[in-house]
């Protein structure tokens with residue numbers, strides 16, 4: 001176990017930047033997910049950490065030692081970082097036992113101890129019965145567990161996982177989530193988990209780094225990402241709901257700013273005095289028949305226990321939950337409360353001038 | 359918290375050292391060819407075109423060039439006729455037993471040319487054992503009909519038909535089945551489909567195959583040596599041989615020019631075919647899913663019988679004749695059940711010191727070449743695939759050259775290079791090492807390409823996974839890359855072994871007393887009238903080759919596509 005630190009890390013391929021100025025600290029034993037759309041640089045960050053690529057600039061520290069920096073580079077085989085590939089990368093010519101034992105063979109662990117540790121790793125991943133099988137005789141989920149066992153058997157200082165569940169079906173993914181959580185609890189390993197499935201990231205990780213176009217947009221606990229996104233990208237990418245532009249009034253109440261959103265004055269939590277947008281989660285909307293802000297129902301889908309409504313309010317689309325079915329085209333009243341306001345780096349702040357003069 | 363282990367430095371340094379192997383490889387593989395080019399312009403004695411002009415204006419050069427063009431050209435036409443007939447029938451129709459047919463058609467390619475020549479000579483002519491058995495032999499004193507340009511053309515044509523066959527069949531596989539199906543749907547007969555759709559589409563591969571057959575026939579030494587020299591009909595390779603054997607190394611500058619002449623003609627042939635190809639560029643994309651199988655209907659059985667009859671005549675009959683000759687007590691005697699004897703076999707395999715030495719030399723050279731190439735090719739193929747650089751790409755492009763150039767050219771190049779080892783007084787000429795070095799240069803691609811193919815198919819994550827669990831480069835190559843590339847490496851090694859064990863052209867120019875190879879001894883035995891022993895020795899080699907081919911064939915489905923030459 002070791003802490004992992006990226007400072008000003010950048011990577012370009014043939015002059016095209018894939019990662020720009022990544023700064024992040026991952027504590028020892030922390031489970032961190034890297035979340036972002038395809039091509040945003042998640043795999044690149046993982047490969048830099050593992051040592052398969054060299055950074056263009058910046059450095060990576062592992063447990064206080066620089067493993068990649070301007071003047072030093074520790075090759076992957078000396079980093080003691082385990083990695084689980086999307087394609088599993090099991091060695092087809094070795095049995096399950098042979099695959100898991102290889103890291104110990106490389107370390108010249110004595111035979112008796114080696115066998116004991118391999119057995120333990122296989123037991124932990126529920127593979128005790130499969131030691132003699134060849135990888136080609138296993139199902140996808142079993143192969144992924146072999147890859148995991150191969151990684152945990154040598155007590156790596158950190159474990160990297162690149163979309164480990166992308167090749168598995170939905171039901172299997174849920175059960176593998178359990179395996180990963182158990183794995184993390186048992187080993188207390190520092191884990192970096194790449195995924196583009198946000199529910200996976202929010203469910204598994206202690207903290208999630210949301211990436212876009214080679215940059216980390218926000219790095220925070222799942223609930224923080226959901227309740228307090230820092231920009232429009234994160235607000236839109238993580239969780240359900242809508243992002244709507246807001247005008248500041250310059251007034252505040254109970255430590256909350258008063259903003260003009262969709263023509264209504266609403267109270268909003270905010271980290272800045274000059275926000276540009278608000279994130280409106282479905283929980284932030286109460287439907288009633290008499291509220292002054294009117295919305296038209298565009299669609300209504302049943303989620304089990306409640307309905308998810310898509311609403312049109314003055315040209316903006318909001319998402320709300322309702323206990324009752326609504327008919328399409330129906331007009332409902334909307335009340336907003338407990339919004340989160342932030343300032344998007346690309347947006348200008350608009351001051352509601354009319355109100356300021358009033 | 360564990361501290362990071364102190365950097366062992368081993369893997370890094372190996373990663374840095376590995377590219378250094380490129381240098382000796384480039385020197386051994388390409389150095390001789392470069393040296394030969396320099397020799398042509400009088401390297402060493404200052405720049406001069408004197409050798410060029412004297413050799414090129416000599417009448418014997420012109421005659422030999424003309425003979426080379428006639429025999430290679432005629433042989434190529436014959437190869438195209440045979441190879442194309444087989445390729446179209448095997449690739450497009452529903453004939454049965456394709457696998458066995460292809461295997462048999464490939465055997466002539468693997469049998470050394472001088473054995474082919476020997477076998478055919480046992481089938482025709484006044485002393486043919488097999489003809490005598492049936493009382494069909496022409497009267498004594500009548501000429502051996504194969505000792506003629508026509509005989510050379512016939513044997514060259516048969517020997518290289520498989521090259522045309524393989525290239526063409528690979529091309530036919532690229533023709534989308536739906537194209538042919540579309541033609542059939544519109545009501546065209548099988549023959550019309552062939553002439554109007556398949557033939558034009560497959561023309562590029564036919565031309566490419568023809569060019570390969572031409573270049574190989576041009577460099578062939580065994581057949582014109584066995585059939586042409588007795589008839590006083592010299593081609594360029596045999597002219598070089600006769601001059602070098604007759605006069606020794608003093609004629610080197612002169613034969614260098616001759617070998618450059620062969621090289622030039624060969625390259626011109628290839629360039630011409632490339633030009634023709636570029637004029638008719640059909641881009642064919644994608645493999646056809648289901649193989650074509652045009653229905654031959656009632657013609658199927660006659661066609662099958664015809665093909666097998668042909669195989670019988672070009673393969674079985676000559677080999678039977680060879681076997682018959684190897685069993686007679688003395689040359690010229692008629693073989694009967696009572697006088698058949700294995701004396702010649704015993705003599706050749708167990709008694710004669712020269713043949714035993716030749717067996718030992720050839721096996722040693724073939725094993726040595728295969729082993730050395732195996733050891734070099736694995737890291738080299740890995741470098742080319744995983745650490746590709748302008749240097750490796752250059753080497754990749756040039757490494758075919760020593761194999762593609764006629765063997766005589768390479769031999770002369772090797773003599774020039776190793777006659778005086780640079781910076782020393784040592785010479786390798788006359789030792790077995792010069793043959794080994796020549797083999798290494800010549801058969802490099804035979805080993806490299808299969809290994810390269812299988813490393814290219816390996817998921818790089820396999821190696822990355824091994825690196826992440828702590829295996830340094832040397833261990834990764836040994837534990838992961840080697841076992842996974844092993845089947846192809848084995849196939850490559852067997853192919854090198856097969857080709858090297860049979861080799862005559864290179865060793866014919868490089869041997870000296872004590873370093874004879876099998877190819878040389880067969881030629882010398884026949885040359886000195888010991889036809890029975892030559893036949894026994896040749897027959898034993900044929901058996902060895904067929905067994906080795908069978909071993910490769912048996913493991914066929916474990917190799918990546920394209921590794922086994924007779925299964926493209």
Ligand SMILES: Nc1ncnc2c1ncn2[C@@H]1O[C@H](COP(=O)(O)OP(=O)(O)OP(=O)(O)O)[C@@H](O)[C@H]1O
Nearest residue numbers: 013014018036037038039040041042043044045196
């Ligand atoms: N070896 C490479 N050579 C050139 N460009 C590369 C290389 N590897 C990645 N890139 C580029 O870097 C960018 C980031 O790629 P990366 O693989 O890190 O994306 P990702 O976030 O993992 O995407 P995905 O979710 O699709 O796997 C992409 O634009 C990609 O084209």
Ligand SMILES: [Mg+2]
Nearest residue numbers: 042043044162
């Ligand atoms: Mg990726």
